[in-house]
Amino acid sequence: MKKQRSFKEQKGTLYLVPTPIGNLEDMTFRSVKTLREVQLIASEDTRNTQKLLNHFEITVPQKSLHEHNYKERIPQLITLLKDGKNIAQVSDAGMPSISDPGHELVVACIEEDIPVVSLPGATAGLTALIASGLVPQPNYFYGFLARKKKEQIQELTELMYQSATMIFYESPYRLGATIRNMVEVFGPNRQAVICRELTKIHEEYLRGTLQELAEYLAETSVKGECCLMVEGSAESAPEEDEGTLMEQIEALLTTGIKPNDAIKEVAKKNGLKKQIVYNEFHGIH
Incomplete structure (x- = not known):
């Protein structure tokens, strides 16, 4: 178990900053402020993000972070974060990690006990x-x-x-x-x-x-x-035929489970008394 206090840490922080999905007016005040205050912006496409930065007069430098370079880029970003640098991660539009790059960097930060702060915004x-x-x-x-x-x-x-x-x-x-x-x-x-x-x-x-x-x-x-x-389905999936009681027990036994445990599990699954399944397994009728 790990505990993160997002705003009590002294080390560098990774900020996940959503960007507009079309209308630039959907950029929040906090997102603009964060992009201005961090030391680096990790962008899916630096050319695309530069247009956003120019619009809001943000001069913070960028480094690309996308599906083709994340393996070599993430260690570099982790080093900067450990050195106390704050980094904002953005995708081309909307939330980082949602059908866009970003998840791998989040996981790497969590493994290194680096705070990860997500900002709300366009999705x-x-x-x-x-x-x-x-x-x-x-x-x-x-x-x-x-x-x-x-x-x-x-x-x-x-x-x-x-x-x-x-x-x-x-x-x-x-x-x-x-x-x-x-x-x-x-x-x-x-x-x-x-x-x-x-x-x-x-x-x-x-x-x-x-x-x-x-x-x-x-x-x-x-x-x-x-x-x-x-819209979702109004019908439930048909129940699968899992076979006879004996077949269910044998299937569990192939996983290495003990016979008594297999009998107990099959009984519970089928809503039967354990003795009934026990008798079936041992041929007691």
């Missing part, structure tokens, strides 16, 4: 969800699905009986194919909402069944960043 998934009209809670954030159809169908099949409203991110170029795959797996009648260009001048919500959205996208191309939300 596309929940922002779109609360205006979607779909049930906002519980919700299940998935992010990006696999690109290849076979892998995506497999992922969607695993989500078939998810009861919470599901939140996905998707490229406008793959959106039509993804929704057709959802029709194939979830069926045509699930309610779904596409939100595109969130917080920008061309922000748009498309609401309907999966089939209606698939038909619309077959005739109309969409542009911009897209968030796709799909």
